[in-house]
Amino acid sequence: MGDATVIDGSAVAAGLRKCAAEIAARLRDEKGVSAGLATVLVGDDKASEVYIRAKGRACAGSGLAAFDIRLPADISGAGLVAEVEKLNVDDRVDGVLVQLPLPRQIDPHRVIAAIDPAKDVDGFHPVNVGRLWSGLPTLVPCTPQGCLRLLRSVHQDLAGADAVVLGRSNIVGKPLTALLLAADCTVTVVHSKSKVVPVMCRRADILIAASGQPKMVKADWVKPGATVIDVGINPVADPDGRSRVVGDVDYASVRAVAGAITPVPGGVGPMTIACLLLNTLLAACRRRGIPDPYFGVL
Ligand code: NAP
Numbered sequence: 001m002g003d004a005t006v007i008d009g010s011a012v013a014a015g016l017r018k019c020a021a022e023i024a025a026r027l028r029d030e031k032g033v034s035a036g037l038a039t040v041l042v043g044d045d046k047a048s049e050v051y052i053r054a055k056g057r058a059c060a061g062s063g064l065a066a067f068d069i070r071l072p073a074d075i076s077g078a079g080l081v082a083e084v085e086k087l088n089v090d091d092r093v094d095g096v097l098v099q100l101p102l103p104r105q106i107d108p109h110r111v112i113a114a115i116d117p118a119k120d121v122d123g124f125h126p127v128n129v130g131r132l133w134s135g136l137p138t139l140v141p142c143t144p145q146g147c148l149r150l151l152r153s154v155h156q157d158l159a160g161a162d163a164v165v166l167g168r169s170n171i172v173g174k175p176l177t178a179l180l181l182a183a184d185c186t187v188t189v190v191h192s193k194s195k196v197v198p199v200m201c202r203r204a205d206i207l208i209a210a211s212g213q214p215k216m217v218k219a220d221w222v223k224p225g226a227t228v229i230d231v232g233i234n235p236v237a238d239p240d241g242r243s244r245v246v247g248d249v250d251y252a253s254v255r256a257v258a259g260a261i262t263p264v265p266g267g268v269g270p271m272t273i274a275c276l277l278l279n280t281l282l283a284a285c286r287r288r289g290i291p292d293p294y295f296g297v298l
Helices: 009-031 046-062 077-088 108-114 126-134 142-154 173-182 197-202 268-287
Strands: 036-042 065-071 095-098 162-166 186-190 206-209 227-230 234-237 243-246
Touching: 009 046, 009 142, 009 268, 036 046, 036 077, 036 268, 046 065, 046 268, 065 077, 077 095, 077 108, 095 108, 095 268, 126 173, 142 173, 142 227, 142 268, 162 173, 162 197, 173 186, 173 206, 186 197
Parallel strands: 036 065, 036 095, 162 186, 162 206, 206 227
Antiparallel strands: 234 243
């Protein structure tokens, strides 16, 4: 059995970050606009802190301004909404991202709905979700957007492909389904209540694994030659006690069957932050009526 093409998400993401830096520089030099991203972290969850730091570093690396808002874990929902509303009217801020998950006392839907849809760079606001499903211009959620960009790096045309999305979360599975439909795939969504999940997966020309279950997708779930995109990020401890990250796909065995596959780490993960930079720049342009051709370096 042959070895799959390994889709190098780190390399694709590096290219996107370079484009982001070019767009940010042109906005500054030609329009006097310094695009800015505000991240809001509630509490001191370690994993969330790592993500927020990475987002801040990525902004600095591409010449975007970063505003790092830290709030106490016991803040009320109303208090957090008030902070978001301040960012909505702050003209230095083009993108507002509230890091999830939030402490239990806060309803995340209420907070997401408080973000100005024009600054909703995560693409989770109900208005942007509706625009995505309606095929209207929107801010496309970063991880699904990254998956589609990786698919496009190996498939010029996705029309008619049988795509299976394993997972139906609001942040990954559902928006990916909308994007694959918009790309003219025939899409099947499977989840924890689905029957015969391996059989469904094996029908896929394109299989997206977003179940949050370490190494769930096995080699005999994959059609020979299929493209496999692994969204999973699961920390596991090695027998020697060291921690590492594995995906939702059993990479070593699936790689021998698939036509193309993303590794973990180095696949979808780096794409998410690169797409966040692009969404912030897109929001900066749209808010000021700067036309899309300006954005056409991509
Ligand atoms: P999630 O909210 O936990 O959703 C998991 C989905 O998988 C649910 O729809 C669930 O079904 C389904 N599922 C779980 N176990 C299943 C099973 N045994 N059989 C069939 N379906 C099953 O997770 P998420 O937020 O979408 O994230 C998915 C993965 O992507 C996680 O590993 C996460 O860490 C990773 N992730 C990565 C990035 C990145 O930047 N690369 C970003 C976000 C998430 P039900 O709906 O029926 O419960």
